[in-house]
Structures are given as C-alpha cells and as structure tokens.
Amino acid sequence: MDYLNSIILLTNFIIVPGITYGSQLALGAIGVTLIYGVLRFANFAYGDLMAFGTMVVILMTWYLQSKGISFGLLPTALLALPVGILLTIAVSLLFDKTVFEYYRNKKSNPVTFIVVSLGIMFVLNALVRIIIGPNDINFMDGHKFIMKAREFKQLTGLNEGLAIKSTQVITLVTTIITCSILFYFLNKTKTGKSMRAYSNNEDLALLSGIDPKKIVLLTWIIVSILATVAGTLYGLDKSFKPFTYFNNLLPIFAATIVGGIGNPLGAFYGGFLIAFSEIGLTYAYKKFFKYIMPENLEPSTLIQFISTDYKFAISFAILIIVLIFRPNGIFKGKVI
Amino acid sequence: MIKNIDFRICFSVMTLLTILVGLFQSWGIALSMLNLCLISAVMAMGVNIQWGFAGLINFGVMGFLAIGGLATVLVSVPPVNEAWSAGGVGILISGLFLATVVTSIFIINKKLSKNKYKNYFVFLIIILSIPLLKLIAGPSISKIESINAATSGFLGGANLPIIFSWFVGAILSALVAFVVGKVCLGLRSDYLAISTLLVSGIIITIVKHEEWLSRGVKNVIGLKRPVPYEVNLQKSEWFINLVQFFNSSKLSNILEPEVKISLLNQLVISSSGVFVKLCFSLIFLVIVFIILYFSEKALNSPWGRMMRAIRDNEEAARAMGKNVVKQHLFIFMLGSAIIGFAGAMLVTYDGLFTPSSYQPLRYTFLIWVMVLLGGTGNNYGAVLGGFVVWFIWIQSAPFAMVVINLFTGHLDETSYIKGHLQNSVPYFRYLIMGLGLLLVMRYRPEGLLPEKVIKN
Numbered sequence: 001m002d003y004l005n006s007i008i009l010l011t012n013f014i015i016v017p018g019i020t021y022g023s024q025l026a027l028g029a030i031g032v033t034l035i036y037g038v039l040r041f042a043n044f045a046y047g048d049l050m051a052f053g054t055m056v057v058i059l060m061t062w063y064l065q066s067k068g069i070s071f072g073l074l075p076t077a078l079l080a081l082p083v084g085i086l087l088t089i090a091v092s093l094l095f096d097k098t099v100f101e102y103y104r105n106k107k108s109n110p111v112t113f114i115v116v117s118l119g120i121m122f123v124l125n126a127l128v129r130i131i132i133g134p135n136d137i138n139f140m141d142g143h144k145f146i147m148k149a150r151e152f153k154q155l156t157g158l159n160e161g162l163a164i165k166s167t168q169v170i171t172l173v174t175t176i177i178t179c180s181i182l183f184y185f186l187n188k189t190k191t192g193k194s195m196r197a198y199s200n201n202e203d204l205a206l207l208s209g210i211d212p213k214k215i216v217l218l219t220w221i222i223v224s225i226l227a228t229v230a231g232t233l234y235g236l237d238k239s240f241k242p243f244t245y246f247n248n249l250l251p252i253f254a255a256t257i258v259g260g261i262g263n264p265l266g267a268f269y270g271g272f273l274i275a276f277s278e279i280g281l282t283y284a285y286k287k288f289f290k291y292i293m294p295e296n297l298e299p300s301t302l303i304q305f306i307s308t309d310y311k312f313a314i315s316f317a318i319l320i321i322v323l324i325f326r327p328n329g330i331f332k333g334k335v336i
Numbered sequence: 337m338i339k340n341i342d343f344r345i346c347f348s349v350m351t352l353l354t355i356l357v358g359l360f361q362s363w364g365i366a367l368s369m370l371n372l373c374l375i376s377a378v379m380a381m382g383v384n385i386q387w388g389f390a391g392l393i394n395f396g397v398m399g400f401l402a403i404g405g406l407a408t409v410l411v412s413v414p415p416v417n418e419a420w421s422a423g424g425v426g427i428l429i430s431g432l433f434l435a436t437v438v439t440s441i442f443i444i445n446k447k448l449s450k451n452k453y454k455n456y457f458v459f460l461i462i463i464l465s466i467p468l469l470k471l472i473a474g475p476s477i478s479k480i481e482s483i484n485a486a487t488s489g490f491l492g493g494a495n496l497p498i499i500f501s502w503f504v505g506a507i508l509s510a511l512v513a514f515v516v517g518k519v520c521l522g523l524r525s526d527y528l529a530i531s532t533l534l535v536s537g538i539i540i541t542i543v544k545h546e547e548w549l550s551r552g553v554k555n556v557i558g559l560k561r562p563v564p565y566e567v568n569l570q571k572s573e574w575f576i577n578l579v580q581f582f583n584s585s586k587l588s589n590i591l592e593p594e595v596k597i598s599l600l601n602q603l604v605i606s607s608s609g610v611f612v613k614l615c616f617s618l619i620f621l622v623i624v625f626i627i628l629y630f631s632e633k634a635l636n637s638p639w640g641r642m643m644r645a646i647r648d649n650e651e652a653a654r655a656m657g658k659n660v661v662k663q664h665l666f667i668f669m670l671g672s673a674i675i676g677f678a679g680a681m682l683v684t685y686d687g688l689f690t691p692s693s694y695q696p697l698r699y700t701f702l703i704w705v706m707v708l709l710g711g712t713g714n715n716y717g718a719v720l721g722g723f724v725v726w727f728i729w730i731q732s733a734p735f736a737m738v739v740i741n742l743f744t745g746h747l748d749e750t751s752y753i754k755g756h757l758q759n760s761v762p763y764f765r766y767l768i769m770g771l772g773l774l775l776v777m778r779y780r781p782e783g784l785l786p787e788k789v790i791k792n
Binding site (some may be wrong): 003041042099102109110111112113114118119120121123124125126127129130133135243246250253254257268287305306307309310314315316317319320321323324325327 | 541544773
C-alpha cells in the first residue's frame, strides 16, 4: 500500500486537469449566466464569441511576434489580450445595437431571442473561419512546463510523476483574478448591485431609477471580457480550432444550468462540477487501486465508470438529470 | 412589403432556378441539388410539425437524423454471421437488460409518484445500470469488434431492401422521441432547446463510438439503393437505346462509326448518372407530396385546430379539457419520426453512413433556418424553405467567388488577401445564412409564406 503515490497519481491525472478545465468552463459559464440574468435569453452565439475574441488575440500575437516583442517566460498572447477584449466588446455592442435592442424594446419572447442569437452564431462562425480559417492553431509560446513528470520523480524519488504546465498555472491565476474582481464588482460596488437588482426584478429596478441602457452596456462589456479571457485560456492550454469552440458551448450551457441559471456563483461551481465529473468518471482507476489495495486484491479490470469517448456526453447527462430533478439548478438559480 | 405571396409563384421560381442551374452548370448538379432540396423539405416539414403546429422547440434534429441513418445500416446491410455467433447473445442479453432498466424507471415513476425518494431511486438505478451494462456487454462487444475489424467489425443488419429502412428509421426515431419527450417536454421553451440539443449530442456520441452497432467512425460504405446502379445501366440494351433516341440528332451528324460509338459511350456514361439521380428525384418527390398532403390534412383537421389552440394558449386549452402533455408528446414523436425518415433518405441517397459528419450547424440549425425562413406553421412554407435554403447553401460558394473576384480584381494573382479569400469561399454560406436569418426575423418574422389564419 502506497498512499503518497496514489495521491500524486490522482493529482496528476484528475485534480490538475480538472482545475484547469473547470476554470475555463467557469469563466464561460459566468458569461452565459450574466447574459441570461440581465438580458434574459440563452445566447447560442457565445461559443463563437469566444472564438472571435481568441482569433483577435491570435492575430495580435502574430503581429507582436513579427515585431519581435515577447513576454519573456509567459505567452505573448497575454500581452495581446487587451486588444482582443476591446474588439470583442466592439463586436458585442455592434450586435446589440443592430439586433438585440430591437427585440428588447419589442419585449419579444425568449424563443425569438434564441433564434436571433442563432443568426449571430452563423455570422460569427463565418467571420472567424473566413478570417483565420478552420484549422487547428497553436499559439502558445514562452515556457511550456513548470514541472515535468521526470523532474518531479527525480526530486521526490516517487514512482509517480507530477507534470504541471505553465498554461495550467496561468489559467488558474487568471481565473482567480478575474473572478475576484467580478464578484467584488457584483457584490460590493453600487453599479454591480444595480446590475443584480435589474436582473432580479426589472420593473422594481426601473422604479428605483436604474438606467437599463447602462446595465445592458455593462453586461455586454463584462461578458465580452469573460468570453475573450476564457477563449484565450482554453486556446493556450489546448489549441484554437473554431469548431471546438462551438462545441464547448454545450458543456458551458450545462455548467450554467447545473449551477442555476442567472446565478454567477452557481455558474462558477457548475463549471468545476462538470469538469471534475467529465474527467473523474472517464478516468481508469486501476493503477490507483493498485497502490491503495493490498496486493492480493488488485483489480483486474480498468475500473472506469464509462469510456473516454463519452466525455462530452457525461456533462449532457448531468445537465439532463439536474433539469429533471432540480430545474432551478443545484444552487437555486431563478426561472425568468 | 408584399403581404401574401402565392406559393405557386414561389415554387415556379424555384423550378425555373433549378432548370437554369441545369442549363448553365450541369444537369447532374441540378438534380443532386433538387434531391437534397427534397430531402431538406421533408426534414423541414418534420420540424415544422413540432414548432409550427405545436410550438415545441426541438434542437435535436441532428440526433433524429442520425437515428434514421443508423436504421439504413441496421436494415439493409447483410448480417455478419461470425459476429452474431461470437457476441450476438451477449448483445441481446444487454439489450434486454437496458429495456428492463428503462421500463423499471417508468414503472417506478408511475407507482411511486407520491414518494419523496422516488427521484433518488431513479438516479440510483441509472448510476448502477451503466457499469452493469458495461460488464454484461463488454466481452461480446470486444469479440464482435475484433472480427474482421478492417471490413466489418460490427453486427451488420437484416439484409432487407433499403426502402424499409426509411420506415424503420421513422419508428426508431419516434421511440427515441418518446423517451426524450417524457424527460424533456415538461421544460420551458429555452430549457427544452438546450436539453434537446444536448440529447442529440449524446445520440451522436453513441452512434459514433458504439462500433459493434454502426461501425462508428469507420463508416459504413456501399449501402444498397432503391434505384439501378450506373454500371448496370451502362451495360443494359434499353438504356443505350434510350440515350441514342434522345441524342439522335447529335449522333446522326457524325459519319465515322468509330467516333460515333465513342461519343455514344461518353453520353451513356454521363447520362447514367443523371438517370440514377432522376429516379431518386421521382421517389423523393412522391414522398414529399405524400407527407405534404397528410400534413395539410392534419393541419386543417379538428386535431390541427386543437394543436394550434394549445400552441397559442396552453392554459386555455387545458381548461377546455385538452390533454396538453399527451398531445405534446404525440406531436414530438410524429415530427421526430418524419425527421428520422428524412435522415434515412439522406443516407440512402449518399450511399454511405458517416457518423462523424453529423454537426449541429449543418443538421440542426440549418434545418431551423429553413423552417423560419420558409414560414412557421405553413407546410408549403417549410417545403419552400427547404428549397430556398439548400439552393442558397449550394450556390453561395460560386456566388461568393464571383463577388470576391469582382472586388479583388485589381489585386495581383499572387496577392495574399486574394488567395486567402478564395480559400475561404465555402464559409461565405454561413455568413449568408446568418444574415438571411437575421433579416427575415427582423422584417418578416412570419417567414416567406406566413401561416394561413382561417377566420370563421
């Protein structure tokens, strides 16, 4: 029996990837949930908004690289991030002015909003593919590993290695910074409180003199920042491919609803719940049990709940189970 | 803005456009476009029944299309006897097990409807059944997949004519829709949209990865056809005579017999492709007319009126004693059956089943654009939407090419921007679709052919 090795094994294959993927999902899910809470519709164009933001960041990264500017050990993309955020905000506001505002003033039903967001999804999808192409792009530069598995083994003398990529640390740090600022803003500042008030009860908020135009503007700005940051982090950690970003919309939706739609904190936890169940349920625990079980009880099968092919399906299944048993989400979102 | 467009004018315009494509591009292109237009029309009618008649938002179109496609494999492919003898029993037992689990969940739901802990029971059953299912089916699946992995590696089908598979696809889709509907239909519109989208994702994952069933990402090629094969046509006497008859003026101008024969051969080869597509077109046309006829009948029947009443005011309809839940489930199954039928038609026409090609953008949202653009709640509108959208989808690439060449004409041939834009021509169709949808939603939200409101 070897508990230390088993813990390292789980950290390496479940906890570290889970935290990284969870952070990326959480950032995305907070964006979707804010749109739902304030603007009151499920935005199907969100995955493509993420792709758009990331695309601008990549283009800017290439530009910086061609000028010979780099960020030392960190990826150049972090330097390019502000430009990406600004352009994504511009695009979001453009779509809001030209498309969503009309339906908001008309007080259309949620389905109309969904259909319109499908139209925007098509347009963004096309723009990203026309500008940067549909292929896989790896734009990670700088230092790749903070700790390599082999180095860890040599350092500690254990059987199991622990590899930590620098993108994983960057993701975690960025998420902590972004979320702390966001939650401070939502809970402590006057503007943030008025935003929550508007999301909670529109009429009452209007009566208290809250300017709805300002709230909508602010929401799009925050959402665009979150989309670009989440997209860039995902792209740095894995790679950028427009189709993957579109597909990521589905686990993000799952995280949003599982956490209770319209509830930012719930969306944050939802992201981690989805990420850890996707990774935890598809991991084969055979080696883990080898370490902690007595020798004569070693398992013969892989001890895997479901095969890795069904990774995405797990998040969908969780969502459907939550929808049936707790339609308001685990953390009590609201039904608008 | 024109208030009412007559559907006859619309369809005449579409026919004219197809003929123009035939004259200026080629008859092969025109007919294959027409065939896909017809299949799209069937899909759009399926969605229209759910969304236009009953107001149910189903973003799981892709999943039901894939089930229809799977049906073609299960029905028409000859069975792999070795695989059946190796693992058939195991698969049957696990199928039985799955059926027991599903029925027991339904029974628990019914019998213990008052019990507080009912949900936890159901949850426990689902969680426990997955590893058990793996344990039961696992050995037989690996046995089946190891038999002739390169060419078969799956159970195969029933070796029946492929036309049957269209109906089997419809029935399978309806069965899946029953389960999905039981689970999801109680949800509000936007939750229903998201959850059906995710369910279709699950269905695609299953079809893609259960190789013993569908060969998964290894694809099934060379499916049967309800129409003759080109190779056989080229050998048959009557077809050559037919080609000779149609091209008699062209052939009679040539005097040398050798040139004449080689030209005739060329003509036979090119027209055999057209003839096959023409046969498909006829079959599809008949199907579109049958479904259209019955949809129109249904829409104008007391049942259709009830469905519209439920759609427009659910509370009022319930107060009048209509069973809204039951009707919703029924119409969800009906629409999904038609979508499954179309899915089987599509795979039959392609002649191959490729699970990895199912993407929501192409197989769910594009169909929705068809319905919304054509006219919600109007069957002719759905058919028209299928035609118009597929026409634009196919013709937008050449169109974009022309536009790009127009704007970048002054640029050098080696210019980076020009080359890049020319490479990305296929993606302009998404742009056109998106802009089209946004414009229609803004300026003509009821679609090209609006729903007919009958006033008494």
